[in-house]
Amino acid sequence: LDEVTFDPALIAIDWGTTSARAYGIDAVGRVMASRSAELGVQRVAEGRFPQALDALLGDWRKFPVPRIACGMIGSRQGWIEVPYVPCPADLDAFGNALVRTPGGELLVVPGALCRDADGVPDVMRGEETQLVGAMVADDERVLAVLPGTHSKWAVVDEGRLLGFATFMTGELYAVLLDHSILGRMANRRYLASGGALADAVEASAPPVETSRGDAAFRAGLHRGWGMHALAHDIFGARTLALANELDAVCVPEWLSGVLIGHEIAGARRWVEAWGVSANRVRVIGAEALAGRYERALACAGVVTDRAANDAAATGLWRIAQRAGVVHTCEPARGPS
Amino acid sequence: LDEVTFDPALIAIDWGTTSARAYGIDAVGRVMASRSAELGVQRVAEGRFPQALDALLGDWRKFPVPRIACGMIGSRQGWIEVPYVPCPADLDAFGNALVRTPGGELLVVPGALCRDADGVPDVMRGEETQLVGAMVADDERVLAVLPGTHSKWAVVDEGRLLGFATFMTGELYAVLLDHSILGRMANRRYLASGGALADAVEASAPPVETSRGDAAFRAGLHRGWGMHALAHDIFGARTLALANELDAVCVPEWLSGVLIGHEIAGARRWVEAWGVSANRVRVIGAEALAGRYERALACAGVVTDRAANDAAATGLWRIAQRAGVVHTCEPARGPS
Numbered sequence: 136l137d138e139v140t141f142d143p144a145l146i147a148i149d150w151g152t153t154s155a156r157a158y159g160i161d162a163v164g165r166v167m168a169s170r171s172a173e174l175g176v177q178r179v180a181e182g183r184f185p186q187a188l189d190a191l192l193g194d195w196r197k198f199p200v201p202r203i204a205c206g207m208i209g210s211r212q213g214w215i216e217v218p219y220v221p222c223p224a225d226l227d228a229f230g231n232a233l234v235r236t237p238g239g240e241l242l243v244v245p246g247a248l249c250r251d252a253d254g255v256p257d258v259m260r261g262e263e264t265q266l267v268g269a270m271v272a273d274d275e276r277v278l279a280v281l282p283g284t285h286s287k288w289a290v291v292d293e294g295r296l297l298g299f300a301t302f303m304t305g306e307l308y309a310v311l312l313d314h315s316i317l318g319r320m321a322n323r324r325y326l327a328s329g330g331a332l333a334d335a336v337e338a339s340a341p342p343v344e345t346s347r348g349d350a351a352f353r354a355g356l357h358r359g360w361g362m363h364a365l366a367h368d369i370f371g372a373r374t375l376a377l378a379n380e381l382d383a384v385c386v387p388e389w390l391s392g393v394l395i396g397h398e399i400a401g402a403r404r405w406v407e408a409w410g411v412s413a414n415r416v417r418v419i420g421a422e423a424l425a426g427r428y429e430r431a432l433a434c435a436g437v438v439t440d441r442a443a444n445d446a447a448a449t450g451l452w453r454i455a456q457r458a459g460v461v462h463t464c465e466p467a468r469g470p471s
Numbered sequence: 472l473d474e475v476t477f478d479p480a481l482i483a484i485d486w487g488t489t490s491a492r493a494y495g496i497d498a499v500g501r502v503m504a505s506r507s508a509e510l511g512v513q514r515v516a517e518g519r520f521p522q523a524l525d526a527l528l529g530d531w532r533k534f535p536v537p538r539i540a541c542g543m544i545g546s547r548q549g550w551i552e553v554p555y556v557p558c559p560a561d562l563d564a565f566g567n568a569l570v571r572t573p574g575g576e577l578l579v580v581p582g583a584l585c586r587d588a589d590g591v592p593d594v595m596r597g598e599e600t601q602l603v604g605a606m607v608a609d610d611e612r613v614l615a616v617l618p619g620t621h622s623k624w625a626v627v628d629e630g631r632l633l634g635f636a637t638f639m640t641g642e643l644y645a646v647l648l649d650h651s652i653l654g655r656m657a658n659r660r661y662l663a664s665g666g667a668l669a670d671a672v673e674a675s676a677p678p679v680e681t682s683r684g685d686a687a688f689r690a691g692l693h694r695g696w697g698m699h700a701l702a703h704d705i706f707g708a709r710t711l712a713l714a715n716e717l718d719a720v721c722v723p724e725w726l727s728g729v730l731i732g733h734e735i736a737g738a739r740r741w742v743e744a745w746g747v748s749a750n751r752v753r754v755i756g757a758e759a760l761a762g763r764y765e766r767a768l769a770c771a772g773v774v775t776d777r778a779a780n781d782a783a784a785t786g787l788w789r790i791a792q793r794a795g796v797v798h799t800c801e802p803a804r805g806p807s
Contacts, residue, residue, distance in 0.1 A: 211713075248714075253694065256710040285706065301710075302702040303651070310650045315642050361589065364737025365701040366638040366730065370621065374592040374637075377547075378584075394702065401700025 141167055143198055145461045147451035148191070148241070150208035151261060152177050155191050158448040159198075162462070166448050170195070176207040184214040188240055201460045203451050205244040206261035209234070214241070219248035219258055225295040226267060230458035244454055249298045252408070257301050261447065262287045268450030269419045269442035270294055278406055279417040279442075282424045284309075288402040290409045300405045302398040305424075312387055317372045321386035351385035352427075355392020356434050360400035368393050395431045414438060419446050477503055479536055481797045482528070483787035484577070486544035487597060488513050491527050494784040495534075498798070502784045506531070512543040520550040524576055537796045539787050541580040542597035545570070550577070555584035555594055561631040562603060566794035580790055585634045588744065593637050597783065598623045604786030605755045605778035606630055614742055615753040615778075618760045620645075624738040626745045636741050638734040641760075648723055653708045657722035687721035688763075691728020692770050696736035704729050731767045739771075750774060755782050 143159035150156075153175035159168045174187040189196060209217035217234040224247055233242040246260035262281050266289055269279060274293065281287045284306050289299035312318040358368050372390050375381035381389055403413040416432055418425045419442040429439050443449070455461045479495035486492075489511035495504045510523040525532060545553035553570040560583050569578040582596035598617050602625055605615060610629065617623045620642050625635035648654040694704050708726050711717035717725055739749040752768055754761045755778040765775050779785070791797045 253697065255694065255707045256714045256716070257706070258710050258713060300703055301706045302700060303706050304702050306651050307702055310646045314646045314650045315639070358589065358591065363740070364638060364733055366640050366643055366734055367636055367737055367741075370593070370637045370639050371591045374594050377594060378592045380592070397700055398702055401703055404699070405703070 143167060143195075143200055145200055145452060145455055146192070146195060146198065146202040147448050147455070148202065148204035148208070149206055149261065149264075149447040149451070150204045150213075151175050151206045155187070155206075155208075156447075157191050157195065158445065158451070159195065160448060160452050164449070164452045164456075166445050169445075169448070176210065176213045184208075184236070185238060185240060201242065201455060202240065203233070203242045203244065203455045203460065205264035205447060205451060205454075208241075209243040209245060210260055213243075215243060217243050217245040219260075220245045220263075222247055222249035222299070223292075223295050223297050224263070226453060226457045229263065229267065229454050233454070233458055233460075242455070242458075242460060244451070247296055247299070251300065251405075257299060259287055259289075259299060259301070262289070262299075263296060264450035264454065265419050265442075265446040266291055266296055266450070267294070267453050268446035268448065269417060276409075276411045277417055278409075278411050278413060278415065279419055280402070280428060281419045282428045283420065286398060288405065290406065290411055297409065300402065302401065304394045304398045308391060308394050311369065311390060317369060317386060317390060320373050320376045321383055347382065347385060348388040351381060351388040352392040352430070353434060354381075355389040355394075356396035356399075356431055357392075358389075359393040359396020359398075360435065361396075365393075365397050368397070391427070392431070395428065396435075399431060399435055399437075415440075417442055479503060479531075479534055481536055481788060481791055482531060482534065482538045483784050483791070484527070484538065484540035484542075484544070485597065485600075485783035485787070486540045486542045486549075487511050488543045491523070491542075491544075492783075493527050493531065494781065494787070495531065496784060496788050500785070500788045500792075502781050505781075505784070512546065512549045520544075520572070521574060521576060537578065537791060538576065539569070539578045539580065539791045539796065541600035541783060541787060541790075544577075545579040545582060546596055549579075551579060553579050553581040556581045556599075558583055558585035558635070559628075559631050559633045560599070562789060562793045565599065565603065565790050569790070569794055569796075578791075578794075578796065580787070583632055583635070587636065587741075593635060595623055595625075595635060595637070598625070598635075599632060600786035600790065601755050601778075601782040602627055602632060602786070603630070603789050604782035604784065605753060612745075612747045613753055614745075614747050614749060614751065615755055616738070616764060617755045618764045619756065622734060624741065626742065626747055633745065636738065638737065640730045640734045644727060644730050647705065647726060653705060653722060653726060656709050656712045657719055683718065683721060684724040687717060687724040688728040688766070689770060690717075691725040691730075692732035692735075692767055693728075694725075695729040695732020695734075696771065697732075701729075701733050704733070727763070728767070731764065732771075735767060735771055735773075751776075753778055 144162040145160045147158045147160055155174050156171040158166050161167050172191045179187045208214050215236050220228050220232050232245045235242055244264055247263040248258050250256050276292045279289050286302045286304045287299050290297045372386045376383050406413045415438045418428055418439050432439050480498040481496045483494045483496055491510050492507040494502050497503050508527045515523045544550050551572050556564045556568050568581045571578055580600055583599040584594050586592050612628045615625050622638045622640045623635050626633045708722045712719050742749045751774045754764055754775050768775050
């Protein structure tokens with residue numbers, strides 16, 4: 136990036152629970168630069184959000200341009216609580232509901248709220264903006280997944296967010312491995328039936344060869360999308376290891392498969408009500424986890440496409456545009 | 472208990488992961504006395520089982536009678552590993568497979584192993600003995616549940632254990648409350664929308680009134696036995712609390728309902744293959760948790776009966792009898 140010519144039209148911030156990333160966006164909507172800091176909402180002391188913003192922006196503070204943010208920064212634990220927008224919600228609904236922080240430092244995008252068939256609410260903050268940014272011109276009704284600690288599945292119809300469902304897949308995986316007997320199976324050497332395995336289960340946890348890990352992941356997927364009771368299915372990590380039918384080092388891969396398989400099966404059932412095919416899914420997210428979901432969906436015979444990177448930045452740009460916050464130029468098409 | 476007349480014919484030990492309980496049983500199979508110690512398998516240093524047994528028995532060591540034990544004491548982490556008996560397994564199968572500890576201190580009952588429809592193994596150690604002890608003379612095909620950290624559902628046909636399924640319900644409940652965002656919802660005051668709730672969510676955790684807790688438990692049950700994806704359903708603890716539709720203090724009751732509801736629905740589906748009605752269930756276990764399952768099953772329209780206390784002691788007695796380990800007398804029926 137040539138610092139001399141960097142002249143953003145908008146500063147867009149994806150401000151989550153653990154970290155924040157700021158994007159400098161030019162007048163035609165292109166991300167020119169980004170910077171991030173471990174200054175997520177959870178890590179900022181009460182009332183210190185202006186200071187956190189300064190630290191994140193650094194010398195970008197000098198640009199006299201609009202700033203817009205999405206994510207947990209708009210939650211009760213964030214800088215300012217922005218009420219959820221109910222689904223269905225389109226770009227106007229988000230653009231019309233921006234809330235300014237008390238000192239005028241930032242515009243904050245609301246999260247979205249929907250209710251499932253039982254009337255139980257579901258919520259997102261940040262993913263609504265990624266969904267806005269992940270849509271392309273000729274999309275009709277799109278089923279999308281945003282893998283993560285709390286994975287979100289969403290249906291978006293010509294830019295309108297119709298509904299979504301959260302699955303605590305990533306958090307379940309973490310708490311089961313870190314705090315349950317399944318994690319102890321994966322970590323302890325007593326399982327080793329022979330020297331080879333015992334050597335492999337060192338505390339330093341050398342990587343499992345890809346093929347063995349992949350087989351365990353696939354076996355877990357098949358277990359998971361049978362959609363028996365999850366509390367039963369996951370116990371297989373223990374029993375298969377006890378029976379020497381699953382290497383202890385492969386327990387994490389197997390468990391990941393069960394949980395993601397369960398999520399995919401649950402999401403496919405959930406989507407039946409929405410009149411959209413569950414056989415095509417747009418995957419929104421960062422490399423490793425998104426790739427894992429793509430592998431899982433391919434196993435299930437689902438066709439996937441991957442949203443462009445920086446969907447949050449694109450979504451923030453689109454919302455700011457619709458809200459009339461930024462002045463836009465015609466994109467430069469070719470050498471000028 | 473009159474120490475002078477205490478003259479056991481058998482010492483029977485239910486020796487689990489965290490604690491051990493020894494029963495003194497007379498020549499007609501009645502439990503005359505018991506004593507327990509926090510000397511579960513997990514708490515005994517490697518190789519120190521003889522000393523742990525001495526500590527548990529105390530002055531009972533003087534009785535020159537057979538000793539028999541069930542539970543995790545027969546696991547790989549226990550005193551001696553006793554191979555699982557495959558299902559179907561009757562009293563003879565268990566009685567014929569007793570294993571003696573190297574010093575001859577104890578006979579140890581094997582656990583049981585079965586495979587589910589996918590061929591994935593399931594295991595129990597200790598519950599097989601409780602099941603043996605919980606059967607009564609005119610039982611035909613019985614569906615039983617043993618609530619716990621790892622709940623077991625089992626089908627027993629005229630004393631033969633046909634098959635069973637484990638649900639990690641209790642462990643999921645504990646790790647979710649202790650380590651996930653759902654527990655933080657339950658514990659943190661920021662959720663409080665007003666003074667009354669804030670006062671109620673003190674660290675000292677005053678009890679929720681029964682009626683409010685019961686309503687949350689029932690709401691959770693209904694959520695759970697819809698059998699959507701569990702990873703989605705439990706997220707309702709967060710969203711309902713955020714939407715002020717569930718008091719934060721009631722999150723544990725609601726979550727307990729979801730998990731138990733999910734278990735019951737999964738077990739009812741599981742039992743379809745066994746030709747036994749899911750509308751009648753024998754509950755085996757200790758007061759508080761067994762009572763919670765009885766309430767849940769009643770909500771589901773299931774008739775329950777409760778096994779007599781000390782099912783493990785009765786089971787150990789029956790297995791010892793069948794194995795020819797104890798000499799039995801005719802039971803004394805009335806004054807002698």
